[in-house]
Amino acid sequence: MTAIQTRDLTKRYGDVVALDGLDLTVREGEVFGFLGPNGAGKSTTINILLGLSTPTDGSGQVLGHDIESESRAVRERIGLLPDRYEPYERLTAREHLEYAIAAKDTADDADALLDRTGLAPEARDRVAGDYSKGMRQRLALAMALVGEPDLLVLDEPSSGLDPAGIAEMRELLREEAADGTTVFFSSHHLSEVEAVCDRVGILRAGRLTTVDTIEGLRERLQSESTVTLAVDSLPDIDLTESPGVSSVTPTDSGLRVACTASAKATVVRRVAEATTVRDVAIDDASLDDLFAALTAEADEPAPRRSKEGDSQRREVDA
């Protein structure tokens, strides 16, 4: 069974298309990173999965239950960390958890959950209105863990956490995943998801542009290196004939060559044979660069969806 399956999921607000024919499959037991810049439609997707928002078109299932007609059954089995979330400011962390535990009718221990998410014991009986953003996040995460959910849906879980907190959260996600829990979490930082995710889906302007493993994304990177050479005089050679070179651009002090990783050495050697090389800089695109490229045109209006509607494996056009 798949943990999350959507078909042609679409959400329009008037003329604005927030989600444009999303076909998403998240397998049971995997850690899936849902990436995209702010406004790409990540929270919209999560809100629709949770039944907080109704899709304009399309359908979806979570853990085998229809998201519209069986929303309560869906929510029985998932743990949610919402994005735009505030705790009840006049209730304590313990009261929040006792409420969630009763709602899910489980025998969880509030303190054990708060121990796991790292909310200090002395803060647990203070009202949540006094909490910092990080403490609120730890409280919300503890509520999401109530009832050992089969699926954790976390919307920007690291927001408000310091680097140590982010590391702890990653560790917690790994533990949950090791227990067989499916984890679906959104982020706008690729670096955040690469450490824990089995697969990544990249959302841009309401459309899923890429779904791949972290290794798959890295492989794509192999074709994207930039060699910048400072030279005495421009060499009289045609580098574009070399295998793996995609472009050569003259700069003020020399050349910039875009090529595959394996072509780098040849490029440098050929230029050195033709002229004196003063400096060499090699820039292998990072995952963040790739992500930036994949999401670069997020501000553009979403293009009309094709009739086939299968955007899942569509190649990157950026």
Add this chain to the structure above:
Amino acid sequence: MTGDVLRIARNDFLNVRRSRLLWGVVGAYGLFVALLVGSSATSDITSATQLLVGVTGVTAVVLPVVAIVAGYLAVAGERESGTITVRLGLPDSRLAVLAGKLLSRSATVLLGFGMAFGVALVLAVGMFGAVDPGVYARFVAVSTLFALTNAAVAVGLSALAATRARAMTLAGGFYVGGNVLWLVAERYVVDAVRSLLGAFGVDLSDSGAAFVTAISPMEGYLSAVKLVFAPATAGAVAWFGIGSLVAWGVVVPTVGYWRFRTAELA
């Protein structure tokens, strides 16, 4: 379902109970009553029953404010702050959430006015030595119904609103239109109904006009209050006032649920 509603109500009540604003407003009502009792305007009052008659006027104007404040952010406040995503991320239905809210805000109002009416009883006994238990009990019952109506309407309107500002507009509109402005405009409404019925050859009598007037919650209360002080002569209009209060308290939350059931919450 019942268990869910009670749990949601308990949780909400815990949160509301710690609200300073609410108790400030309840305190203001108590202050109005105390001022009225202590002022020279009531120096000719010679019995506890007369005192309660005087309190009725203040109650009709101030009590809805307290009840509306207790209810108007019940749903809209959660939608604006985003706590609603936590509440409905859990496996509860929207009906259970709204019913729990109605229950907890009603309980809040009962607690607040329970204290205020208790103070009024102590004052009345202190000043006049004794209080007619029947009159007092009926006064508390009718006034409590009036309070619950306003709280239920406020919660119902709250379910229609996505933001605090909108909830405030709706609640304020209800108070001004349904309570205050009605006192001024009721005769125009009566005139309009009279002309309309006249067109069909039906004559609206003065007693018929009283029914039209009692459609608003505040006039409904003022009509129903006749059951408190002169139950023998109160007549059908007083019972119609009771019916009007119940109808407002049922219809508005129903409409609120109808919209909230499919509302976009995020």
